[in-house]
Amino acid sequence: MSKDIHIKKGLDIKLKGEAEKITEKAITSDVYTLKPEDFHSIIPKLSVKVGEKVKAGETIFYNKANEEMKFPSPVSGEVCDIIRGEKRKILAIKIKADSQQQFVDFGVKDVKAMNAEEIKSHLLASGCWPFIKQRPYDVIANPANTPKAIFVSAYASAPLAADFDYVLAGKEKELQTAITALSKLTTGEVHVSVGKNANSPFAGLNNMTLHKVSGPHPSGNVGTQINKISPVNKGETVWTINPQDLLIIGELLLTGKFNAERTIALAGSSVEAPKYYKTKIGSTIISLVDKKLKGNNNRIISGNVLTGKAKNLKENLGYYDNIITVIPEGNDYELFGWSLPVFNKISTSRALTFSWLFPNKKYDLSTNTNGEHRAFVVTGAYEEVFPLDIYPMQILKSCLYQDLDEMEQLGMYEVAPEDFALTEFICVSKQPHQEIIRKGLDLMLKEIG
Amino acid sequence: MGLKEKLHTIKEKGKGKKWLPAFEAVHTFLYTPNETTHSGGHIKGADDLKRTMTMVVLALIPCLIFGMFNTGFQHFQAFGEPVDFFSMDAFWYGFLKVLPLVVVSYVVGLGIEVLFAIIKGHEVEEGYFVTGMLVPLIVPVDIPLWMLSVAVIFGVVIGKEIFGGTGMNILNPALIIRAFLFFAYPTWMTGDKVWVSGAVERANEMASGADVAGVSGETILGSLAQGRDFAYSVYDMFFGFIPGSVGETSTFLILLAGLFLIYTKIASWRIMVSAVLGALVMGLLFNGVVNAGWVSEGSKFYSLMNTVFWHHLILGGFAFGVVFMATDPVTGSQTNKGKWIYGFLIGFISIMIRVFNPAYPEGVMLAILLMNVFAPTIDHYVVQGNVKGRLKRIKAKTA
Numbered sequence: 001m002s003k004d005i006h007i008k009k010g011l012d013i014k015l016k017g018e019a020e021k022i023t024e025k026a027i028t029s030d031v032y033t034l035k036p037e038d039f040h041s042i043i044p045k046l047s048v049k050v051g052e053k054v055k056a057g058e059t060i061f062y063n064k065a066n067e068e069m070k071f072p073s074p075v076s077g078e079v080c081d082i083i084r085g086e087k088r089k090i091l092a093i094k095i096k097a098d099s100q101q102q103f104v105d106f107g108v109k110d111v112k113a114m115n116a117e118e119i120k121s122h123l124l125a126s127g128c129w130p131f132i133k134q135r136p137y138d139v140i141a142n143p144a145n146t147p148k149a150i151f152v153s154a155y156a157s158a159p160l161a162a163d164f165d166y167v168l169a170g171k172e173k174e175l176q177t178a179i180t181a182l183s184k185l186t187t188g189e190v191h192v193s194v195g196k197n198a199n200s201p202f203a204g205l206n207n208m209t210l211h212k213v214s215g216p217h218p219s220g221n222v223g224t225q226i227n228k229i230s231p232v233n234k235g236e237t238v239w240t241i242n243p244q245d246l247l248i249i250g251e252l253l254l255t256g257k258f259n260a261e262r263t264i265a266l267a268g269s270s271v272e273a274p275k276y277y278k279t280k281i282g283s284t285i286i287s288l289v290d291k292k293l294k295g296n297n298n299r300i301i302s303g304n305v306l307t308g309k310a311k312n313l314k315e316n317l318g319y320y321d322n323i324i325t326v327i328p329e330g331n332d333y334e335l336f337g338w339s340l341p342v343f344n345k346i347s348t349s350r351a352l353t354f355s356w357l358f359p360n361k362k363y364d365l366s367t368n369t370n371g372e373h374r375a376f377v378v379t380g381a382y383e384e385v386f387p388l389d390i391y392p393m394q395i396l397k398s399c400l401y402q403d404l405d406e407m408e409q410l411g412m413y414e415v416a417p418e419d420f421a422l423t424e425f426i427c428v429s430k431q432p433h434q435e436i437i438r439k440g441l442d443l444m445l446k447e448i449g
Numbered sequence: 450m451g452l453k454e455k456l457h458t459i460k461e462k463g464k465g466k467k468w469l470p471a472f473e474a475v476h477t478f479l480y481t482p483n484e485t486t487h488s489g490g491h492i493k494g495a496d497d498l499k500r501t502m503t504m505v506v507l508a509l510i511p512c513l514i515f516g517m518f519n520t521g522f523q524h525f526q527a528f529g530e531p532v533d534f535f536s537m538d539a540f541w542y543g544f545l546k547v548l549p550l551v552v553v554s555y556v557v558g559l560g561i562e563v564l565f566a567i568i569k570g571h572e573v574e575e576g577y578f579v580t581g582m583l584v585p586l587i588v589p590v591d592i593p594l595w596m597l598s599v600a601v602i603f604g605v606v607i608g609k610e611i612f613g614g615t616g617m618n619i620l621n622p623a624l625i626i627r628a629f630l631f632f633a634y635p636t637w638m639t640g641d642k643v644w645v646s647g648a649v650e651r652a653n654e655m656a657s658g659a660d661v662a663g664v665s666g667e668t669i670l671g672s673l674a675q676g677r678d679f680a681y682s683v684y685d686m687f688f689g690f691i692p693g694s695v696g697e698t699s700t701f702l703i704l705l706a707g708l709f710l711i712y713t714k715i716a717s718w719r720i721m722v723s724a725v726l727g728a729l730v731m732g733l734l735f736n737g738v739v740n741a742g743w744v745s746e747g748s749k750f751y752s753l754m755n756t757v758f759w760h761h762l763i764l765g766g767f768a769f770g771v772v773f774m775a776t777d778p779v780t781g782s783q784t785n786k787g788k789w790i791y792g793f794l795i796g797f798i799s800i801m802i803r804v805f806n807p808a809y810p811e812g813v814m815l816a817i818l819l820m821n822v823f824a825p826t827i828d829h830y831v832v833q834g835n836v837k838g839r840l841k842r843i844k845a846k847t848a
Contacts, residue, residue, distance in 0.1 A: 013492070231842065233839070233842055233843045299485075299491055301491055305491045310487070310491065327491065327492065329485060330483075330485050332483050333453050333456075333481065333483050334481045335479065335480055338477070338481055338497055338499035338503065342495045345494070346495060347494050347495040349496050350712060350714055351500050351501060351504045351715055352500070352504070353495045353496060353500075365492040366485075366492070367491050367492065368481070368484065368485055368486075369482070369485060369493050369497075370494065370496070370497055371482075371493075371498065372482060372497065372572055374615065374616060375574075375613070375614070375615060375616025376616055377498055377576075377616045378498075378501060379717075380719075380783075380785060383785060389835070390835070391832055391835055394783075394784075394832055409839065410836065417489070424493075425493060425494050426496070428494075428498050428501050429616070432488050434488070434489035434490065435488045435489050
């Protein structure tokens, strides 16, 4: 069987403002923020107080349901604020960084000599565990399980996504170390996917299976690759991890330090000169975008335009994100926008929309919904951009009426919200597909576990 | 302050007020809203439901205009004062006859939509956009306006609103309206007079003793069902110079509209193609039965069974029903595989009803309504195929 993956169904959303392949050092952020909401379904228990000094890698909070699972500080400094919301829910922990960074020493490890249990407990203790996510449910992996395979997608097909080949170049040693470690945690293989014509640092590595991916977005989504390589059945688990987080794990094992440094792309049509920046997890948005944006009516997104989170200047880079996208807000009316021919927006239909004529044109899309929320009406459109062997509209509806049996039968164990980003994008009824799937997964997690 | 800002201020003031849905219906007609994304994807595609629906209305307009010409043409033809088809006389006569139907359909239908939107406090949905245009095109031109109003009220309330509005209905509202007319006023809808404007009036005059010649207002299918011959050529039937419901006669324009809807990806080509296939198969079967000599010339089914199989495609409301009604995504089959089965059965059953139901030889309406009811069942079995595949995967693993 071929190890290459080619998909036909999908849609490449080509946007203006792709990051140029130049890396600069971002302004160092004064304050770093950790938000428990980045770790879906985790209930945090704090292990620090305001005013306490922490080193980089020291535990800030841990998982109430599993105390071994720790969440580390990205920097050394002083805990300066803990922001709480309703019912004292912890919203954010802010850490004022030291000028001289100090790291907790977790010790240099020889991965080859370690067994699965040792690797697990080392990753848990050092706070690297949260980088590993699992399917079903798209939450942080349960360390008690053994996955049937581990998937890494080093091919980013999402709009304006950071190019992994560029940001990971020259990091073969760290990547290899991390992959060797992960390969001991699964009964199956570590599957790494790279672009078909890519010059990927993963190309020559061992202890993994390489897959070459081609086709439109969502070919780079790890969910698409899982579905094509080894779909999740009931009772099975697979783990997924982002390539940029492999670097942090690799460095931890090689040097004993939790180094939260990350190369991110600053992209989007509202960015003056889109390029790459070196920064750290939890940096404030303003340290990344200050004086780099056009105008002041913009949407700043930590993550890509399809799946990221909206942030204001005082908020922070999300824990898993490697891109900040900035696009214009679309909070304006458009005269006869529903009937006039459209040339400046993307559409999969040809209903007087002409994006099909210009497959290579790059668009400057805003956050306008281009219409109002409606019940599901149009059929057959989602299937054109949805490559998984799942009925998208039927599974969405089963989530809406919360029929657990049906959700299970239709393939909920295989999906994550991001798999429904494209169907959400083209949805004529403007239904919030990702939110529907997330709520469905949460319900299943609660009821079935 | 420009219009845009003025309307925005009114909208802000109206938040939480009862009349807001009515205002927003007008507002969103002028401007797409200033709504932005807040969860999930931050960008959205260009299409909304209004645009989708507009495309269908756009495709219907040629049929409407042609229907106006044809109404006048058929009238003058039947009354022995023939005029050219594309003449102002024909158009003006038809325009005055058809326009009231369009106005009544929209005013009554949209009135109910707005009423329900206000009661339920949601936005006015655009579903009636299309239904309102379909209705005048699928009724006989001489239908009394009060009858049309009653039918529209019934269709929108019972056919759609009680299920929860656009996207929730089980049966196609336009067809419910027509079926209501058919079953509630059968003497009117099934007569041989209503299909040509003025024929009913003339018949009434004759009944009251006036000394005028009778006028036939019969469709070709009606003639065939009675076992009579008709005087129209294939050319007439294809281009639509025949009596019938207002917009259904021109197969040519319907074909163009169908191609437009397929090209814009608004309507499902799978349903259209499979419905045509279904009709051809049924037509061939009937021709075969006749050729085999199983049906004698005296049989009341003979003339319709003996109709050349592909003529069924250009007769009656078949083409119109397949292109505009069977493809309704809400009431049709929703899976791609299901659409093939759904469409095929519509075509197949249409012709079957047409032949075997001499009282009302228009089968496409009943066939689509029937298949509307079965569409969820078809989808259920198609989706079960996917579910079984998933279960098989586990079995293969554990075996």
